[in-house]
Amino acid sequence: MDHTDNIIECRNLTHYYGNRKIYENLSFNVPQGRILGLLGKNGAGKTTTINILSGYLKPHSGECLMFGQNINTMSNEMRRRIGLLIEGHVQYQFMTIQQIEKFYSAFYPEQWRRDAYYELMNMLKVAPGQKISRMSCGQRSQVALGLILAQNPELLILDDFSLGLDPGYRRLFVEYLRDYAKSENKTVFLTSHIVQDMERLIDDCIVMDYGYIMTQQSVKSLTDTFKKFTCTVPEGYSAPNKIEGLYHPFVIRNTFEAFSFLNQDKVEEILKATGVPYSNITSEKLTLEDAFIGLTGMY
DSSP, X not given: OOGGGEEEEEEEEEEEXXXXXXXXXXXXXXXXXXXXXXEEOTTSSHHHHHHHHTTSSOOSEEEEEXXXXXXXXXOHHHHTTEEEEETTOOSOTTSBHHHHHHHHHTTOTTTOOHHHHHHHHHHTTOOTTOBGGGSOHHHHHHHHHHHHHHHOOSEEEEESTTTTOOHHHHHHHHHXXXXXXXXXXXXXXXXXXXXXXXXXXXXXXXXXXXXXXXXXXXXHHHHHHOEEEEEEOOTTOOOOXXXXXXXXXXXXXXXXXXXXXXXXHHHHHHHHHHTOOOEEEEEEEOOHHHHHHHHHOOO
């Protein structure tokens, strides 16, 4: 991929909190016009990554570029091209829906799109005169997002974008955000604790384990190639803790399960070479959530 196609480029990021290493030499790119989701368990480094991307945290070493500029020395002109949602925070909660839109519009006189803000507010069925302080946590997070959409940024960085929304509104919002990003050719980098939302929204995913990236690829590629393999083993058989090429092998009763990017013939070769006494092997296509659990483990 050509260098100019990448809106975000993170190179060899290393960061510590005290003596605790979060990650070392972490590198990834986000191409223009793609919606990328960062997946990882709590403590895997998602929040650290978001804080580095937003410029709130300077890494111990390495650099993060956006639009070719280092995030820590970026010009104000360039910063206007980035919209940030950090944990759904809205300032000035004493204001109404209408007042806060007018307040923020003054900072973006050339690019403000009030229609994008009010389209989302109408979808959430909130009245222009409603005070933000009287809204639910989920509604407030969507006000924050509406203000970001109105800024008309080229890049959106959204942390826990559906926080506090009930399932119906989450579904509605996910479809709205995807349609908006695709129709406007926006680049989006986001996190969510609800992986089902991600599957409906994102083009690509980064799966992060503690301290490193396990994989970065399109959701379609991941769910097409990463599969769960199940076979029968004798009663009382215990699986090895590690088998090269397989993720998280385990046995429950007389059923052996493991996950792999390899095809079934290759998995069978590995099982034979490892001495697993298997029979009746089958493979199963996975959802994004199942693939995430298969890569990172249940616990």
